[in-house]
Amino acid sequence: MSNKPKDLELEDERTSQKQYTEVLMARARKPSAYQGPRNSTWVGGKLPKKREIRSGELVGRVALIRPDEEILDGEADFYIGETYANINGINVFGWTAPIACTFFRGSDHHYMCDDVAVVRAFSRQNGQIVDFIDEALRADAPEDPFKKRALTIPAPPKPPSLPTLPPAVTDRASRPNTIPEEALDSHPASTSKETGGPTEELPPLRAEGLLRAQMLAPRTKSLAPVLSTLQPDQYSLVTIPAMDSVIIEGQPGTGKTIVASHRAAYLVNEETPPENGLDGDVLLVGPTAGYSRHVRQVVARLTGDTERVKVLSVHELADLIIGGKKSPHGGVSRSYQDVDWRLAKFSRSAIVRLKAAKGVTPTPEQVYEYLRSHSGIVTPEKDWSLYLRQLPPYKKALTQRVHAPLVAFIKWEIARPTELANIEHVIVDEAQDVTPLEWLLLDEINEADAWTVLGDLHQRRSDHTLGDWAQVLEVIAIDPETPIRQMKRGYRSTKPILDFANRLLPRAARKTHALQDVGPDPAIHKVSPKELDSSVVREVKRLTAEYSTGTVAVISPTPSVIETALRTAGWRTSDRGPQLWEKNGREVTVTSHDAARGLEFDAVVVVEPADFPENFSRKGPLYTALTRGNRELSIVHSSPLPNELRRK
Template sequence: MVADEMAKEKRYNEELSKNAARHQRLRSAQTQNTWTTSTSTDVAMAGELVGRVALGSPDASLDGARDFYIGTAYLDGGDFKVFSWTAKVACTYYRKAAEHHELCENVVGVRVLAHQGGRIVDYQDETFGPEQVAELFPERRLQIPRAPFAKGRARGVGASTPDIDHSAKIVEVAPGPESARVSRGLVPGPVLRAPDLLRRQLAAPKTAAMSAVLATLQSDQYEAITRPARENQILQGHPGTGKTIVAAHRAAYLLSKDVAPISGKVLVLGPTVEYVKHVQGALRALIADDSQYEVKPIPTLLEELAGLPRSDMPTESFVLQDVDQSLARLIDAAYSRARAGLDDVGEKATASDVYAELRWFLEDPPANGLEAEWVRYLRELPTTFERLQASRITSYRGLMAYIGVRTTRVENPGHVIVDEAQDIHPIEWEVLGWLGNRGGWTILGDMNQRRTDHTFGSWKEVANLLAIEDSDGQAPVEILARGYRSTAQILRFANQLLPARDRHLYSLQQDGEEPTVTRAVSLRELPELTLSRATKLLARVGAGTVAIITVEPLAVQAALVRRGWQADFGDASTWRSGGQTLTLFPPERARGLEFDGVVVVEPAAFPENVGRQGVLYTALTRANRLLTVVHSRPLPRGLRVRA
């Protein structure tokens, strides 16, 4: 079966390549002017068959066929058809809860295809309805198309149909252990698609960069991905609930040919440069034209607006005034004064002008006065904007970026996707609000992973600032309740750090190992113990990935050097020895990433946030399958190994 599908995918790629060559010849032959129209040809960077859909009877819109494929691009291959995963007809495969395609009611089953290394390696068939189908995909024979439907009952690709709740009619073919849990109703959320195949894929070794996962996207994920561009949504989810997967695939969906064009680029924002590297592989696989989107770390965006050289350092706020919304209001008042003081009509206030007015509030306060805490804050600022820039203090970066976005014209994005959004400070949200977003917002994060109490404590505050509340005045929040990445054992261990009310998360990986915890005899022994445990994990994960997360990476770096490991040139986080690779991160660099095995060093040294261990919680949940904790000091309160 796999061999047959591999052969079909080979033909699919060959035909796409021919189309691409034909498209290029057409473009070269045409005289491009305002009176010519370019021929539209769907060109994919690489063709991947995501799955196959079986119908209960032949359909006229498919030239009498009773099955078709879902893939990365449309193709009419003569004896087979492939529709893009972004087309409306893909609902037959992904089975979202509403806005069904008219072919959904004729679907009797699907085949989900899993890839590894660019090849089909596994599959799972599912049938729908109370009756089992003897053969989902019989060999195609000559079919006589059925008569057209009565007027008013259009069928075929592109028409509309009432909503049909077919997700409740799923019957698994050859159910495995995960299917049994689904049938007993123990898994929260919509019925899982191909649960056994999904489970096998989750347990497979991971690459350093994220890959596209079109085949096993779940119906609720697909629904979030395929919402209209102007629709706002906030997805709150524990670690490993698929937030970054949704972020990357939503960007690709919004830029597909099957969706109404948006006005401007899609802007994808994440916490670190490591996050950008992590998601770029999936974005490049899904989006052929990289000029249509930008993916940036939040620090880089802020530094560009502030006129600072790139540092990739996260924002560190020493006092609340560094990042408070009230600072933005003071800058607004300073901007108004700077504009009022201009002599020439059309002259624009500069960053230096606005900053000078901000400092002048010490002599001539704004109309509503200046509280003592702000008097102290303004007095401690450098005297000029140029000196403020020269200081390169990250706690001032939000101030400078907000002045920059108020005084500089920026390219307006068509949709903004913000991942790991719980760590964005209020004045940074103010900056994002001034980007001139022409479309909607897709915001993803987990309030339990906040790094500091200087960020918002609720999504309602974010929604209020961006003015994206729903019709009831509430934040448009949806909860992601299923864990895909980490095993149940890892999540139970990490969730001990959360309040009891926040510990509810079901992991699809129930067959993992309990985390191991080892105490070093002394602090001096800790780096060597760390490497010992990391090398054991490397032996366990094979082709997978292993990371060490510590607040004191220099001590571990010294131990790596002593053992003969070498860091990649220009990348102090990647270390190699004898064909093996280790990743070494401080916790702020690990946000949004995942690894097969993780060693977390000295949990007691991780900073707390208003009594919560958000930073440590994030570090522990970077592990997919294996988690090891090494420490010399007592573990934080509540963090215990299960007997």
């Protein structure tokens, strides 16, 4: 498009990034009145409050077909970054400001959207811009949409020296993270290229070459913001007003966790339009501690490590409320009664009765023991009365994970922790695994009854969770007409992996829309029981060599057996976590299907599919395990495969 050599343009963009960093660091060092454009249209009529931030990244750039006087003071291009700044006469608008719609192309259009000529998205490695991709959105786009301005920087008062950026790389082939040529090949945005068939409409793609390059790149060991390649449908979901509840449903790898993490950051950002944001805090709840560590880094990067977003797993949330010194252990539920919503009703009844009898608020232990000793008064139902009588003593219940939801609910009703005060929006990821009692606890925490619920009912791992979204809406008592939005395109796994895993689904739900339509077929290794462990170790060796800069996992119903086999083969646990094993500089994660929820890896070995638990004849846990891989899936088994996976 541009007649200017790309290497020179890259140097210009790196210079702009350096200037942007300097402006934000100076702002953080010396608090001053907020500096923004003279017109406040870009933030919906209200200037954002100043936000202290140490550094920030430019996300991309937008060129218009004609100059804009109202916001851009006669200029025709601007950047999108993490927060507002002005660098050498060019505006940088924050990614949550309404004008960012011109870059992300969401459904809530800004008036400038119709004038967008070219959108540029940056590719980065280790925080540095290493490449970019330009997309022309109209036939009359100028040949040189991003013109260089003369450098005019006032002399600063001797700030501390900044780290020196690496020298420019002029040889495109030598840049380690340039966009691969295969990713830049033409990929028309038609449904026939992605396996949904030509008649089903999919949302449009943006920055497609950069997106495909990211999908081909090795998975990193932590989740990172994806603002450069955030897709239009994802952006539209992220930017739904805070007080509007929504259910977001999608198969594995459709980007639900990306939406959850970026939405949490969006809701508390100072540059988010007031009508879309909120005054209180956000609670983001995920399935595991590994997930919360994974996502917490993204939220911190997007928000400047704000305290307004709490990221916790369901278990971490219960532990925080209970406030014990040690986390309880054991399974999560043995029967539906362990997690049924009626336990909340019984607990409240006990609190009312104890208050009336004693004249003071009872302790959590007194309430719990009242349920055990006065079960016939609390409920006339014989099966429930028997269940309550058989509960273990309070101090023992504190050590058992199965009773944590009940104890946490009682504790919340009596002594709410200040850390969870002022929660006005709750985001629940992997929501299909939240139990009725946990939903009621979350409902009590949620002061404004605003929700973002994300999940995939096909991945339910327990019969004790709710079977459809209508039941969820009923339990948390919000509008039964709350919209359900579908995420259809799969970004993470290849078509062969999804096609194989989707054999476990009902026929009507097997359709796949994989962006990665090419990849190796799942490798199935049938071995004898005596060869099982050694075969798994052999696959680990192969895959960790193949994906030496990426991530590999073994998912098994019995991880301890695999750990023993790895230890015998010379592997050792890592200091960075008990699930991570190391040998000769290579790493593999050994985990269960429960702990793998919400995570992704380049390659996955699934061991003994027939031994994964079922619920109501559904194979949700196995389905979750099979869909954790981004590039390659290997099955090692000695028992016969489930019937669905044997079919060719």
